[in-house]
Amino acid sequence: AQKITQTQPGMFVQEKEAVTLDCTYDTSDPSYGLFWYKQPSSGEMIFLIYQGSYDQQNATEGRYSLNFQKARKSANLVISASQLGDSAMYFCAMRPAGGSYIPTFGRGTSLIVHP
Amino acid sequence: NAGVTQTPKFQVLKTGQSMTLQCAQDMNHEYMSWYRQDPGMGLRLIHYSVGAGITDQGEVPNGYNVSRSTTEDFPLRLLSAAPSQTSVYFCASRRLAGGRNTGELFFGEGSRLTVL
Numbered sequence: 001a002q003k004i005t006q007t008q009p010g011m012f013v014q015e016k017e018a019v020t021l022d023c024t025y026d027t028s029d030p031s032y033g034l035f036w037y038k039q040p041s042s043g044e045m046i047f048l049i050y051q052g053s054y055d056q057q058n059a060t061e062g063r064y065s066l067n068f069q070k071a072r073k074s075a076n077l078v079i080s081a082s083q084l085g086d087s088a089m090y091f092c093a094m095r096p097a098g099g100s101y102i103p104t105f106g107r108g109t110s111l112i113v114h115p
Numbered sequence: 116n117a118g119v120t121q122t123p124k125f126q127v128l129k130t131g132q133s134m135t136l137q138c139a140q141d142m143n144h145e146y147m148s149w150y151r152q153d154p155g156m157g158l159r160l161i162h163y164s165v166g167a168g169i170t171d172q173g174e175v176p177n178g179y180n181v182s183r184s185t186t187e188d189f190p191l192r193l194l195s196a197a198p199s200q201t202s203v204y205f206c207a208s209r210r211l212a213g214g215r216n217t218g219e220l221f222f223g224e225g226s227r228l229t230v231l
Contacts, residue, residue, distance in 0.1 A: 009155075033217060033218055035217075035219055035220075037220075043203070043224065043225050044222065044224050044225065045205060045207075045220075045222035045225075047219040047220070047221075050217040050218075050219055052217070091157060091158065093220075095218060101146060101165070101211060101218070102148075102160060102163060102173070103220065105150075105157045105158040105159075106157055107155060107156060107157040108157050
């Protein structure tokens with residue numbers, strides 16, 4: 001069984017500062033993908049970034065980077081130079097590469113960016 | 116680009132009523148799924164499908180029914196609505212394999228259901 005843990009229900013950051021949102025996972029699958037999604041107050045779910053378990057380098061997408069530490073089973077999202085529009089819920093998710101293909105989501109972290 | 120389209124966006128039901136949430140995608144995705152989102156619970160999988168004619172249960176299937184007669188459509192039926200089914204529902208789809216497919220989910224805009 002897969003499990004995703006996001007231990008920070010809420011986070012605050014000052015505008016233009018960097019922030020790290022934590023995500024740990026548990027799986028017995030040798031190959032898997034890790035995802036982060038953003039849900040602003042308008043409610044839609046937006047895909048941010050993907051990391052494959054066999055990728056040698058940490059994934060980056062603009063101001064988003066994924067700090068992937070395979071041995072620790074962690075996949076933290078780093079947002080650099082926070083903007084007011086980054087205020088949202090952030091969900092970490094994991095999906096095995098084979099088998100049922102079903103992704104598992106964490107409970108989310110609410111990020112508030114202060115001006 | 117339509118992507119994943121869910122209807123209705125809002126619905127109020129009385130206990131015992133039935134209804135169908137519609138979901139359609141135009142990306143030829145094999146995988147389609149329904150999630151419910153409740154405060155503090157994240158997204159929980161209700162049902163999913165890996166192709167036309169194939170459906171399976173997720174984490175919280177009780178009280179819901181699905182069918183997949185075409186690749187494009189994956190409706191979710193509430194057979195006899197209960198207040199515990201008050202939630203926000205998301206339909207999501209993705210490609211199963213091929214190319215540089217990362218397999219991220221494409222979500223509909225969500226449907227807010229209230230059962231009185």
